[in-house]
Amino acid sequence: MVVAIILLLVAVGSVLFHIYSPWWWTPIATNWSYIDHTISITFWITGFVFFAVIAFMAYCVLRFHHKEGRQAHYNPENKKLEWWLTIGTAIGVGAMLAPGLVVWHQFVTVPADATEIEVMGQQWSWNYRLPGKDGRMGTTDVRYVSSENPLGLNPDDQHGQDDVVIASEDLHLPVGKPVKVLLRSLDVLHDFYVPEFRAKMDMVPGMVTYFWMTPIRTGTFDVLCAELCGAAHAQMRSKVIVEEENDYKAWLEKQKTYAELSGRSAVMRATYESGGK
Amino acid sequence: MVDVPYDRIADVPPAEVPEVELYHPKSWWTQYVFSQDAKVIAIQYSLTATAIGLVALVLSWLMRLQLGFPGTFSFIDANQYLQFITMHGMIMVIYLLTALFLGGFGNYLIPLMVGARDMVFPYVNMLSYWVYLLAVLVLASTFFVPGGPTGAGWTLYPPQAILSGTPGQDWGIILMLSSLILFIIGFTMGGLNYVVTVLQARTRGMTLMRMPLTVWGIFTATVMALLAFPALFVASVMMLFDRVLGTSFFMPALVEMGQQMKYGGGSPILFQHLFWFFGHPEVYIVALPAFGIVSDLISTHARKNIFGYRMMVWAIVAIGALSFIVWAHHMYVSGMHPHFGFFFATTTLIIAIPTAIKVYNWVLTLWRGDIHLTVPMLFALGFIITFVNGGLTGLFLGNVVVDVPLSDTMFVVAHFHMVMGVAPIMVVLGAIYHWYPKVTGRMLDDWMGKFHFWVTFLGAYLIFFPMHYIGLLGVPRRYHEIGEAAFIPSSTHTLNAFITVMALMVGFAQMVFLFNLVWSYFKGRPSGGNPWRATTLEWQTPETPPGHGNWGKELPVVYRWAYDYSVPGAEQDFIPQNQPPRPTRAVQEAAP
Numbered sequence: 023m024v025v026a027i028i029l030l031l032v033a034v035g036s037v038l039f040h041i042y043s044p045w046w047w048t049p050i051a052t053n054w055s056y057i058d059h060t061i062s063i064t065f066w067i068t069g070f071v072f073f074a075v076i077a078f079m080a081y082c083v084l085r086f087h088h089k090e091g092r093q094a095h096y097n098p099e100n101k102k103l104e105w106w107l108t109i110g111t112a113i114g115v116g117a118m119l120a121p122g123l124v125v126w127h128q129f130v131t132v133p134a135d136a137t138e139i140e141v142m143g144q145q146w147s148w149n150y151r152l153p154g155k156d157g158r159m160g161t162t163d164v165r166y167v168s169s170e171n172p173l174g175l176n177p178d179d180q181h182g183q184d185d186v187v188i189a190s191e192d193l194h195l196p197v198g199k200p201v202k203v204l205l206r207s208l209d210v211l212h213d214f215y216v217p218e219f220r221a222k223m224d225m226v227p228g229m230v231t232y233f234w235m236t237p238i239r240t241g242t243f244d245v246l247c248a249e250l251c252g253a254a255h256a257q258m259r260s261k262v263i264v265e266e267e268n269d270y271k272a273w274l275e276k277q278k279t280y281a282e283l284s285g286r287s288a289v290m291r292a293t294y295e296s297g298g299k
Numbered sequence: 300m301v302d303v304p305y306d307r308i309a310d311v312p313p314a315e316v317p318e319v320e321l322y323h324p325k326s327w328w329t330q331y332v333f334s335q336d337a338k339v340i341a342i343q344y345s346l347t348a349t350a351i352g353l354v355a356l357v358l359s360w361l362m363r364l365q366l367g368f369p370g371t372f373s374f375i376d377a378n379q380y381l382q383f384i385t386m387h388g389m390i391m392v393i394y395l396l397t398a399l400f401l402g403g404f405g406n407y408l409i410p411l412m413v414g415a416r417d418m419v420f421p422y423v424n425m426l427s428y429w430v431y432l433l434a435v436l437v438l439a440s441t442f443f444v445p446g447g448p449t450g451a452g453w454t455l456y457p458p459q460a461i462l463s464g465t466p467g468q469d470w471g472i473i474l475m476l477s478s479l480i481l482f483i484i485g486f487t488m489g490g491l492n493y494v495v496t497v498l499q500a501r502t503r504g505m506t507l508m509r510m511p512l513t514v515w516g517i518f519t520a521t522v523m524a525l526l527a528f529p530a531l532f533v534a535s536v537m538m539l540f541d542r543v544l545g546t547s548f549f550m551p552a553l554v555e556m557g558q559q560m561k562y563g564g565g566s567p568i569l570f571q572h573l574f575w576f577f578g579h580p581e582v583y584i585v586a587l588p589a590f591g592i593v594s595d596l597i598s599t600h601a602r603k604n605i606f607g608y609r610m611m612v613w614a615i616v617a618i619g620a621l622s623f624i625v626w627a628h629h630m631y632v633s634g635m636h637p638h639f640g641f642f643f644a645t646t647t648l649i650i651a652i653p654t655a656i657k658v659y660n661w662v663l664t665l666w667r668g669d670i671h672l673t674v675p676m677l678f679a680l681g682f683i684i685t686f687v688n689g690g691l692t693g694l695f696l697g698n699v700v701v702d703v704p705l706s707d708t709m710f711v712v713a714h715f716h717m718v719m720g721v722a723p724i725m726v727v728l729g730a731i732y733h734w735y736p737k738v739t740g741r742m743l744d745d746w747m748g749k750f751h752f753w754v755t756f757l758g759a760y761l762i763f764f765p766m767h768y769i770g771l772l773g774v775p776r777r778y779h780e781i782g783e784a785a786f787i788p789s790s791t792h793t794l795n796a797f798i799t800v801m802a803l804m805v806g807f808a809q810m811v812f813l814f815n816l817v818w819s820y821f822k823g824r825p826s827g828g829n830p831w832r833a834t835t836l837e838w839q840t841p842e843t844p845p846g847h848g849n850w851g852k853e854l855p856v857v858y859r860w861a862y863d864y865s866v867p868g869a870e871q872d873f874i875p876q877n878q879p880p881r882p883t884r885a886v887q888e889a890a891p
Contacts, residue, residue: 025672025680036688036764045768045788045791046772057701057704060701064698064701068691068692075658075683078666082665083672083680086669088669093669093865094601094667095667096865097604098604098606099606104610104659107659115694119645122644122700126641126644126699130637164554167554208554209554217704217772217773221703221704222706223632224632224633226551226567226634227552227553228551228552228567242785243785244785250452250456256782259783259784
């Protein structure tokens with residue numbers, strides 16, 4: 023009796039906690055509300071199964087606990103019941119998997135008009151790079167990294183000269199424009215994680231990873247590192263400021279390009295090598 | 300409804316069983332220390348695993364103290380926190396759970412349950428334990444070496460695992476990898492034993508489809524471990540080379556703290572593939588023995604045959620096979636090719652189907668049973684709740700796009716603790732209450748057992764259920780403190796403090812359990828040979844605790860499956876597997 027009630031209380035309590043929990047996902051700031059919908063579907067289906075199984079179990083404990091003279095029913099198998107349960111489970115699984123795969127397809131299909139930006143992680147700070155007037159970012163290699171060239175841009179690549187370099191400062195993004203976020207790391211794994219964006223991806227030294235999103239509301243958001251990267255992992259912070267187009271342009275005007283940061287000589291050299299253009 | 304008849308096998312005549320050649324100890328040393336008796340080796344494995352498990356328990360208190368009351372304990376800093384979580388995770392998953400289920404329960408139960416005198420290779424079995432002990436000692440030594448144990452996280456992801464930004468880069472990581480290599484060598488020796496014993500040393504009449512599900516679970520898990528651990532072995536050797544010899548298996552060209560390193564051309568993601576090719580089967584290496592054992596606990600204590608035995612066996616085998624093609628669901632946001640996501644999400648969610656069948660069959664076994672709410676049964680019920688909870692949250696993390704916001708958050712921590720921490724440990728504890736009488740001849744104290752169960756079950760649930768919501772909010776894992784972040788309300792700190800208090804209480808309950816183990820060994824009520832009136836062979840031994848060679852003069856002969864509980868018309872509500880069919884022949888023929 024007591025055991026059955028406690029089991030039932032665990033199920034009821036879990037559902038009530040879920041409903042009244044003050045801890046819930048952050049208000050979304052990108053187009054990935056599809057992900058939230060998929061989570062909601064999953065909560066409904068799994069919540070139903072959870073409650074049904076525990077409640078059934080509690081009922082069994084209440085109804086069939088040992089009493090003098092009780093004998094258990096002898097029933098090794100019931101093919102029909104087992105098949106129906108299997109089919110029902112398969113349907114439930116399909117109902118979660120299908121929307122999940124559809125949204126994953128959207129997640130990995132970057133729209134053609136997305137602007138490429140770059141986030142680069144290192145122990146333990148964030149750096150950003152935006153394409154310059156030519157709309158393209160120059161190539162990079164960790165072998166070029168130095169104190170004057172923290173992001174490791176290729177000094178001989180003309181596309182890189184006008185790239186906007188934001189070292190250890192906050193990132194600004196215009197609202198409503200799709201961006202493809204290219205992710206790089208200099209040293210160990212990191213993960214560019216903004217809870218309100220929902221999307222995240224590891225940054226792996228030696229390769230470029232990416233995700234895409236469209237910010238849908240303005241605001242200032244915390245950037246955290248979500249992949250263990252050493253002693254100061256928890257302190258690796260930055261901010262992303264999503265703002266209106268005009269504010270964004272005003273901010274962009276004030277940023278320095280790679281050529282400006284790396285000094286006159288590099289500009290001269292690049293101009294010379296690109297044939298005076 | 301079609302009922303399937305069992306035991307339509309003709310009466311097996313009690314034949315002369317040839318005596319198996321056994322090693323007979325000649326001294327105290329070879330009987331109790333360098334013993335080749337699987338039962339002694341099982342106790343050695345269990346005690347060693349418990350000892351190192353207590354270290355992991357203390358580490359969990361320390362990390363919870365830091366998370367619940369950040370800044371209060373000056374002796375815990377960021378580096379130590381990372382070392383605590385790393386050692387806690389590695390100990391719990393490998394040195395405690397794997398060793399206890401396979402080395403402990405496997406060694407004790409396999410020969411007894413299949414009706415063998417011992418494991419088929421007793422000497423290798425003994426060696427397996429001593430290499431395991433060495434692995435544990437090497438692991439424990441990292442607490443005392445310069446720089447301390449590694450703080451790379453139990454996943455040991457390179458490059459950070461071997462770079463200077465991570466604590467324990469000097470000795471810690473080298474000894475950790477060495478210890479893993481030793482563990483795998485030791486396990487392989489034991490594992491081959493378990494597999495060959497199940498396949499070759501079953502007694503007459505013990506067909507595969509008459510084996511208790513405990514043996515099926517341990518057997519399948521061992522086969523999986525033999526296939527999965529080599530991936531970790533290779534990865535450990537390669538990373539050891541990267542660290543010690545400066546090779547670049549997993550190390551790309553990189554700049555560390557402004558310094559150009561000499562590495563180049565390696566792939567950090569390759570390590571993750573190798574690690575999880577081992578790591579995901581590992582989840583089921585821990586889970587399948589638990590599945591098997593809990594099936595037997597439920598059946599015995601509900602006095603009812605396990606529902607759908609054949610489906611249960613096939614579900615174990617199907618889960619074991621499928622678990623080898625789901626590994627990259629740990630890597631959805633690792634930067635691997637995104638199209639992998641479609642494949643691994645599909646395989647991962649398919650594995651939910653055989654797993655769900657097992658859950659249905661457990662609760663359907665309770666249906667119309669005669670449920671004795673003994674301590675083992677309580678732990679079995681606790682297992683079902685925590686396993687269902689943890690299994691269902693697995694459907695979030697397995698479904699690739701849902702995993703994207705949740706990965707690397709406290710949701711993941713809550714999920715895997717519920718499903719492969721709390722749930723299997725519920726089974727371990729239930730199993731200890733169940734088999735302790737066979738091992739010692741005495742019952743564990745019931746009152747302490749019930750106290751232990753309720754505090755452990757409710758406490759663990761209150762630790763890990765709310766933790767999911769901290770993760771849903773977005774708090775990342777492996778943070779020694781949350782720090783300043785606008786999206787985290789201050790109530791989160793209150794919840795963290797609550798979880799810490801619960802963790803300390805659950806820890807205290809384990810002390811009561813340990814006291815019970817010692818106290819009952821001397822003062823417990825004598826149990827007799829078969830206190831639970833169970834059908835399986837280990838309860839039918841001529842002596843309790845079973846003597847050397849297990850079975851006295853003749854091996855038992857098996858006439859029926861392991862689940863003849865409450866057979867209509869039978870004199871008692873259980874019929875041991877080795878009871879000849881004659882007394883119930885009428886029933887056998889009348890049964891549908």
